[in-house]
Amino acid sequence: MSELLPLLLFVGAVMVLLLGYSVAFSLAGTGLIFAAIGTMTGHFDPVFLEAVPNRLFGIMNNETLIAVPLFVFMGVMLEKSRIAEELLDAMALLFGPLRGGLGISVTLVGMLLAASTGIVGATVVTMGLLSLPTMLRRGYDPRVAAGTICASGTLGQIIPPSIVLVLLGDVISSAYQQAQIDQGIFSPETVTVGDLFLGALLPGLMLVGAYILYLIFKSITSPESVPAIPKEERDAVENLGARVLKALVPPILLIGLVLGSILGGLATPTEAASVGAVGAILLAIVRRSFSLTILKQVMKSTTEVSSMVFIILVGASIFSLVFRGYGGDDLVRDFLTDLPGGVVGAMIMVMLVIFLLGFFLDFIEITFVVVPIVAPILLTMGLDPVWLGIMFALNLQTSFLTPPFGFALFYLRGVAPASVSTMQIYRGVIPFILIQLAMLALLAGWPSLATWLPEVVYG
Known part of the structure; x- marks a missing residue:
């Protein structure tokens, strides 16, 4: 019976979440109820709860986590000040002469928004509101338009600097230290958020490149589904080059400054995030789109x-x-180590569980609940912590795209016009899911795609 209690605890928490209760209070409430039941039946030692104050103090005292509100502030400021909208318009005109050019511009802007916002819901909703009506008006197949927006919106999981990677980096670092202690190794070596940023850079850019190649393939095999912007419309725009540079260069410089300072070891993620937040305010001021009303909205979000x-x-x-x-x-630990196939079997099982949980739980809950349980076990079995973190991020990104429960699909459905059916959204993401799975397979077969860059930079 005692062996079933942890399983019942986990299943109970998931069931409460599915009933629609708040995530934080569902987790804490289920845990405390089971602790009380276990204490009364003699299956749980309440001394474990004495660690709660230290855990909470550790959370509030964690400097890495301060980067979260700062990165959120930067992304929301870029969105509210309409910098993202200007960027999308300029990129659409730049790639307009090409069939599929509007889709390519949406992918690239989605990548930049992902790097600045890092929140899947915010990026998908923003791209849906800004680009979906334009793509449909220009004659794009609704399936291609919906798939491109959902896929580019989920890039926030993997393109640094990403909130997902900040949170995963902190959890993987703790898991790595725990794995070393379990193995009797006492080493100052650890895993940083910068390691995960570097590890995600190459797979993330490869993913963006694969999305663009798919759109080029569509422009060849089905040109009517991804038409170019009419020449008259392009010719009506004055000073296209200057307009593109004005819209494109400042956000890229800001993101490059933030990311470069972290990867170059010049600043911690928190320090770089503060620079990004201030830089976003300065960009809004320079573009004359800053006001106290916008500042209040950004601070509230x-x-x-x-x-x-x-x-x-x-x-x-x-x-x-x-x-x-x-x-x-x-x-x-006993379950994973007893699986056939050793570490490969354990990794496949964990990835499958995380993928399925991604249908019902957001990345925050999975990062804080599931990863701390399974990561130390997998790291003890010899897996690289950076590679493991990137695999988790890519897996969740794929889960958020997959019908019928993918979060990105729900976000787009909420802002898409009635003319775009749910089935068209589902069909539109299938090619991008296949690209994601291919990327996961590549990363599984060649872990150096994630580990090479951190080794080169940090040695």
């Missing part, structure tokens, strides 16, 4: 997202303590 992240982290910490108190980590 930042507070909402940041509060959600940290309260979920608090609930997940309580849940994980109770799960460990029931011996759940030992149960998971």
